[in-house]
Amino acid sequence: MFTAASLAHAVPGVNTARWLAPVNAACERFEITTPERAAAFVGQCAHESANFKRLVENMNYSPSRMADVWPSRFSTGQRVAGHHKANALAKSLGGRPEAIANTVYANRLGNGPPESGDGWRFIGRGLIHLTGRDNYTRAARALGLPIVERPELVEQPEAAALTSAWWWYENRVNLYADQRDWLAVSRAVNLGNPFSNATPHGHAHRVAATERVLMALA
Numbered sequence: 001m002f003t004a005a006s007l008a009h010a011v012p013g014v015n016t017a018r019w020l021a022p023v024n025a026a027c028e029r030f031e032i033t034t035p036e037r038a039a040a041f042v043g044q045c046a047h048e049s050a051n052f053k054r055l056v057e058n059m060n061y062s063p064s065r066m067a068d069v070w071p072s073r074f075s076t077g078q079r080v081a082g083h084h085k086a087n088a089l090a091k092s093l094g095g096r097p098e099a100i101a102n103t104v105y106a107n108r109l110g111n112g113p114p115e116s117g118d119g120w121r122f123i124g125r126g127l128i129h130l131t132g133r134d135n136y137t138r139a140a141r142a143l144g145l146p147i148v149e150r151p152e153l154v155e156q157p158e159a160a161a162l163t164s165a166w167w168w169y170e171n172r173v174n175l176y177a178d179q180r181d182w183l184a185v186s187r188a189v190n191l192g193n194p195f196s197n198a199t200p201h202g203h204a205h206r207v208a209a210t211e212r213v214l215m216a217l218a
Contacts, residue, residue: 001027001038002217010039010216011046019052022157026165031174035217040177041168043210044189045127047202055155057124057131059101063094070104110134125154128164128189139163142170182207 001024004016011019023042027033032041049055063086067075074093075084086094093099098120105111105119109132112118124131130139133148140147143162153159168174176184176194183203187193190200200206 001033002042006216007042010042010213011051014046014052018157019161022161025158026161029162030165030169032165032168034178035214036180037174037177038217039210039213040173040182040185041165042213044185044206045164046209046213047206048129048189049127052127055125055127055160057101057129059097059104059120059123061094061097061100063090066090066094066100073104105132108132110137121151123151125151126160126163128167130154130163130167135167138170139166142166182210185210 002010002020004020007014007016007020007023027038027041032038046052061069063074064083067084067086067090071084074087074090076087078085089103093103101123102114102117102119105122106114106116109122110118111122111133118133122131122133122136130136130147136148136151136154139145143159143166145153145159145162147153147159147163154163171188173185173188173194176182176188181194183200184194186200186203186206187196187198189206190202191198
């Protein structure tokens with residue numbers, strides 16, 4: 001599907017020696033084999049991972065940022081200069097990535113309570129972030145990879161590409177790529193629902209990245 005030249009054009013600054021074989025293998029395995037499918041997949045991956053350079057979710061939030069991102073949990077209910085005011089819990093967790101992850105991901109996505117450490121252990125990793133014990137477990141079974149025991153493997157190109165393509169296939173995103181429905185693709189990746197009425201974060205950049213990959217494959 002991709003050559004070193006086309007991948008370099010598609011994803012600015014990408015290390016082609018590191019990513020070419022994993023991306024091609026993942027696309028082939030999960031039927032991401034038309035220009036539209038490959039463009040949508042690689043374009044979304046490029047946006048999500050800062051052009052294949054950021055493979056781990058950043059949980060290093062300040063108290064004020066936590067209040068804005070999760071106002072129901074970390075704000076006082078008051079707003080100051082357009083921002084939510086951080087509550088005591090946010091102030092106690094701010095700047096502590098592991099504690100933040102263990103708190104916000106506790107008791108969801110198959111994770112245990114905060115003290116289990118699952119939130120941090122199964123933090124988002126990969127080109128399209130794989131997050132939570134349940135998703136790591138499902139991907140491990142489908143791909144035959146020991147990523148439950150060794151979650152850090154998803155930070156490596158082969159597993160990062162495979163888990164992302166597996167998620168893409170499982171969620172039928174190829175269908176929307178076939179229709180060139182870039183908005184539905186962005187909603188599926190960013191919002192978890194292609195039928196959402198919300199605007200995905202960074203949608204314009206996602207579309208631009210997709211179109212750049214299409215041009216590279218032309």
